[in-house]
Amino acid sequence: MRIDCKVIEDVLPLYLDRVCSEQTREMVEEHLETCENCKKAVDSLKSLQIPQIELENQNADYAVKKGLKKIRVRWLASVFAVILVIPIILLTWNQCHGRGICFTNIREFTLAKAFVNCLEKGDYEKAYSYININDIKQEWEKEWFDVAKLKNIKTDGLNKFCEYGERLEEYGGIQNCKYVGIVFSGQSSAGKSVQKVAFKIEFAKKDILFDVMVSDDGVESFSGGGSFVNDPLAQFSIWSEYLWQYYEGCYFDSEIKDYVYIN
Secondary structure (H helix, E strand, O other), X not given: OOOOHHHHHHHHHHHHOOOOOHHHHHHHHHHHOOOHHHHXXXXXXXXXXXXXXXXXXXXXXXXXXXXXXXXXXXXXXXXXXXXHHHHHHHHHHHHHHOOOOOOOOHHHHHHHHHHHHHHHHOOHHXXXXXXXXXXXXXXXXXXXXXXXXXOOHHHHHHHHHHHHHHHHHHOOOOEEEEEEEEEEEEEOOOOOEEEEEEEEEEEOOEEEEEEEEEEOOEEEEEEOOOOOOOOHHHHHHOHHHHHHHHHHOEEEEOOOOEEEEOO
16 A cells, blocks of 8 residues: 555654654555655654764763762862861860850950951051940049040040050061960959950060950950060050040159159
8 A cells, every 4th residue: 555655754753763653663664665755854854863872971961960069069068067067166165164265255356366467467547446445435434534525535545546556667566466375264353254365476576475355345455565664565555544644634754653744
């Protein structure tokens, strides 16, 4: 029986994809033996087909890439988890043993470290922003000066702080700051919780232990030893004393060891 070419053309895609029935396949092959037009149609369709092996390779490559991506994501997640766990373990250990950086003093340590980093960079204006100037103002209002006299204390304090900071720069400034440890945890005379954080610094080609007393409100005080008479670092550490003398209108005479009033 002669099969119409249009029927063959309709089933050729199924024949080439090998999804037709055995009877249909035999019918198409029998027709192709005698029909040149349908043979050409088969050749044309074959040229348009993407080889199956290429698709399989692409699928395999995609599967491999997807698998590697999952491995990479899980590996990064594991590393990140370890990075988080290690500090938590150390903080917990220190908290239990009451020493070093722990959960209850990490803010104070962070403030002290930021303050010292600013000094090392010579950024005294930024370092001053960590000073707890509000408590100084409140204390002086109770003991020494009226509110009106201290209305510009933040600006005046900044000027005095930077003035003595600039003297440090004349000697090369503070360099090579390294954290040593938290050497004191307790309360100040005002009953405030404070931490004394120790650093080793280099100033004027000497290694010096530099202590920063800090509370949750900021830096309360700091010191680096030396003589207040001729040591710029010691003078810098009592910058608030010089600010007090400015408001009081006096200066301290080291020879007579007493204050001398200007007016």
